[in-house]
Amino acid sequence: MDDVTEVPEASRPVTIHMVAASAGVSASTVSRALNFPELVKPGTRERVLETVERLGYQPNRAARSLALGRTASLGLIVPDIANPFFAPFAKVVQARVREANYALFLADTDENPSTEVELALAMSQQVDGLILCSPRMPGRKLRTIAARTPVVVANRLSRSAPSIALDYGPGIQQAVAHVHALGHRRCAFLAGPGGSWSNRQRLRTFRAQCESYGIELVVLGPYEPVFSGGYRGADEALAARVTAIFAYNDMVALGVMSRLADRGVRVPDEVSVVGFDDIEVASMTSPPLTTVAIPVEAVARASAALLLSLLAETTPQRPAAQELATRLVIRNTTGVPKEDRT
Numbered sequence: 001m002d003d004v005t006e007v008p009e010a011s012r013p014v015t016i017h018m019v020a021a022s023a024g025v026s027a028s029t030v031s032r033a034l035n036f037p038e039l040v041k042p043g044t045r046e047r048v049l050e051t052v053e054r055l056g057y058q059p060n061r062a063a064r065s066l067a068l069g070r071t072a073s074l075g076l077i078v079p080d081i082a083n084p085f086f087a088p089f090a091k092v093v094q095a096r097v098r099e100a101n102y103a104l105f106l107a108d109t110d111e112n113p114s115t116e117v118e119l120a121l122a123m124s125q126q127v128d129g130l131i132l133c134s135p136r137m138p139g140r141k142l143r144t145i146a147a148r149t150p151v152v153v154a155n156r157l158s159r160s161a162p163s164i165a166l167d168y169g170p171g172i173q174q175a176v177a178h179v180h181a182l183g184h185r186r187c188a189f190l191a192g193p194g195g196s197w198s199n200r201q202r203l204r205t206f207r208a209q210c211e212s213y214g215i216e217l218v219v220l221g222p223y224e225p226v227f228s229g230g231y232r233g234a235d236e237a238l239a240a241r242v243t244a245i246f247a248y249n250d251m252v253a254l255g256v257m258s259r260l261a262d263r264g265v266r267v268p269d270e271v272s273v274v275g276f277d278d279i280e281v282a283s284m285t286s287p288p289l290t291t292v293a294i295p296v297e298a299v300a301r302a303s304a305a306l307l308l309s310l311l312a313e314t315t316p317q318r319p320a321a322q323e324l325a326t327r328l329v330i331r332n333t334t335g336v337p338k339e340d341r342t
Contacts, residue, residue, distance in 0.1 A: 014057040023051040034059055034101065036312045059101070073103045074307065075123040075130045077116060081108040083225070083251060084279040085296060089133055089154070092300035100308050102128070109136070111225070113195060117141050124148040129307045132161075136195050150310045154303040156197040162310065163321045164302045166198075168205045171292035171326030175246065175274050176209040178290075178328060183337050184215065184244040184272065190233040190256065191221035192248035199248060202276065206246055218242055223252060230255025238263070243271060243337040250275035250282050250291055257285065257333070268335030278329055287332035295324050 020027045025048060033040045033048040040048070051057075074097050078086040094104045105127060109116040113136040120137070121144075123130060129150040135142065142160040145151055153163040179187060189206050192199035203219065210217040218240045223229030230252035237245050237256070247253035253275030257267055267273055267287065275282055278293035302322055 014055045016057070016059075019048070019051050019055055019057050022055060023048050038309075038312060070128045070311075071126065072101065073105060073127045075105045075107065075120075075127040076133065077107045077109060077119055077123070077130065077135070078133045079109050079111045079116075079136065080225075081106070083249075084281060085249065085277045085294070086133060088280075089296050089300045092297050093131060093304045096301055096304035097308065102308075111136070111193060113137050117145075120145045121148070129311055131303050131307055133303070134196070134198060136193065150307060152303050152307040152310070154299055157321055157323075162306055164299055164306060165321055165323045166294060166299065167323040167325045168201055168292075169326075171276075171294075171328055172202065172205045173209050174328035175290075175292050176206070176213050176215065178330060179244045179272060179274065179334060180213040180215060182244075182272070182334060186216045186218070186242050187244040187246060188218045188220055188237040188240055188242040189246045190223055190230060190237065190248055190252055191219060192223065192225045192229075192252070194222045196225075202248065221248070223248065225249050226251050227255040227258070230257075231259045234259035234263075238265065238271070243339075244274065244334070245271060246274050246276075248276060250277045250279045250289060253289055253291065253333075254281070254285065257289075267333050270338050272334040272337075274334060282329075283331065285333075290331045290334040291329055292326050293329045294326055298324055 016027045016030050020030045025044060029040065029044065030048050033045045037045050076090055076093055078090065080086060090106055097104050105123065107119045107123065109119060116135060117137050120130060120132065124145055127149065130145065131152050131154055134155040135153060139160050142158060146161040151161040153161050155166060157163050157165045187210065189203060191203055207217055220233055220236050220240065223233045225248055230247055233252065234256040245256055247256055253273050256273055260267055260271060265271055275289045275291035278291045282289040282291050
């Protein structure tokens with residue numbers, strides 16, 4: 001008689017059917033609790049998850065993907081991962097989708113609309129959904145991508161896909177009211193990329209607010225939305241004889257401050273500077289930067305949640321766009337114009 005070696009109970013792999021039997025539910029309920037928890041009643045979901053943890057069940061990722069007809073992967077495309085605005089956005093999105101058992105692939109377009117389209121088309125064949133953060137591509141290209149895979153657009157309003165955008169009005173109104181109260185009447189706006197939705201919206205809002213407050217706004221640029229862009233723009237702003245500079249973003253503002261320092265122009269004693277985004281380093285500069293703060297983590301969480309809900313089919317394919325408000329953070333780069341001091 002041949003010897004038979006029994007596999008110890010503890011070494012046997014735990015199956016979904018074992019979890020279902022222990023939790024007193026069906027295998028399909030276990031699957032829903034793990035993949036689409038919002039579709040399962042809270043009490044049942046908690047019982048299933050407790051059983052999963054107690055038994056040490058590890059879902060087979062490949063099998064799950066085949067069963068669902070999905071890759072269990074999502075894509076995130078940003079214009080410039082080196083920009084401190086996009087790093088925390090990506091970090092929050094990754095944390096949120098990992099909670100839903102998705103892997104995240106990240107791509108950087110280097111601010112190139114053509115590269116953005118190419119990456120989006122390629123990734124649409126490899127992931128279950130895409131988040132496009134501050135996309136530069138035209139609407140017709142965006143519609144092509146959205147026809148291939150679920151898409152959420154972040155930091156831009158879109159008619160082609162569900163979007164999470166920003167309400168620039170409150171923050172810009174506060175910034176213009178702030179410099180007006182200090183006595184500034186001739187200011188510059190250092191514009192960002194010409195094809196950027198964010199740049200167009202910021203410029204339009206700055207123009208409207210400056211006009212309402214009786215401030216002359218000199219528009220300069222466009223400039224690259226990076227440190228070197230601001231460094232270059234500072235000379236043109238000084239030549240325009242303005243007393244305050246609104247920068248497209250904080251990186252541009254930091255470049256402005258560096259160039260002003262090199263030229264011996266004191267901030268804010270001679271020129272005031274206002275940034276946009278409130279990246280982490282904005283509070284660490286000398287002097288700390290006054291800026292319009294964007295709730296980047298809230299935008300990231302909302303974008304990830306919206307894409308996950310689309311994939312779970314708990315949200316209509318064309319939900320209403322969401323807009324999150326901006327606000328001014330006053331620090332030490334804004335002050336009374338030099339000629340107004342007594």
